[in-house]
Amino acid sequence: MFSLSSVFVGLLCVATASAQLITGAFTCEAAGEYTLCQNLWGAAAGVGGQNSTLISTSGNEVSWMTNWTWANGPNNVKSYANVESSTVKGAQLSNITSVPTAWNxxxxxxxSDIRADVSYDIWLGTTPDGTPATTASSYEIMIWLSGLGGIQPVGSVNTSGIQIGGHNWTLWSGPNANWEVFSFVSADGDITSFTSDLNDFFEYLVANQGVSTSQFLQAIQTGTEPFVGSADLIIESFSVSLS
Known part of the structure; x- marks a missing residue:
């Protein structure tokens, strides 16, 4: 019997023959309404390598993959291969009604030794535009759909037993450089098919963690942070929009 994943991998072998391969440590490529970036920012903490491949785009949907092998520095993130939306940004939280998203x-x-997360990385700041992880950043909001190998987010546990979008989350929080990090970590195990409204997470932080509605949505990125191990991660489809 053939599984859906094995069928997809078979189709992937055909698709990637003409797909866009990215090998540079900080190479980025346009991907429809997104930008695909390698971002091997922590590679110096270990030994290994990583490549990413754009498979296809259609409307506000993108499909891509990344494969890596990393060793040494088991507590250090080596990269954040990701796609960033080119259109869902610049709105003030007070003006956002909905941010529907789907990720398979x-x-x-x-x-067997993999230590990695699969996560959203969302950036808020005091101006409509700004480069993530800079002085323009006020908050980094992560949503971990997977965290393998006992890894932990920045900071410490803030609140447990949060229910948002039909899933259960543990919220971690703590400072990083000049911004505050809030990480929603799945308490339901891996969520490989995720459909939600990101505005529900924003509203929770406004109501419970003191985030101001005057903050602007500066970037939505989705990808993976590997620490060690090896993997072929396939993003079958990802989409996000704003209203």
Whole structure:
């Protein structure tokens, strides 16, 4: 019997023959309404390598994959291969009604020693535009759909038993450089098919964690942070929009 994942991997082999391969440490490529970036920002903390591949785009949907092998520095993130929306940004939280998103992904392969997350990385700031992880950043909001190998987000546990979008989350929080990090970590295990409204997470932070509605949505990125191990991560489809 053939599984859906094995069928997809078979189709992937055909698709990637003409797909856009990215090998540079900080190479980025346009991907429809998104930008696909390698961002091997922590590679110096270990030994290994990583490549990413744009498979296809259609409207506000993108499909891509990344494969890596990393060793040493088991507590250090090596990269954040990701796609960033080119259109869902610049709005003030007070003016946002809905941010619907859907993300379907799978590990085609993964080693037994893998330490990695699969996550949203969302940036808020005091101006409509600004580069993530700079002085323009006020808040980094992560949503971990997967966290393997015992890894932990920045900071410490803030609140447990949060229910948002039909899933259960543990909220971690703590400072990083000049911004505050809030990380919603799945308490339901891997969420490989995720459909939600990101505005529900924003509204929770406004109501419970003191985030101001005057903050602007500066970037929505989605990807993976590997620490060690090896894997082939396939993003079968990802989309996000804003209203």
């Amino acid at each position: 992904w799978t590990y085609a392969t993964k080693s």
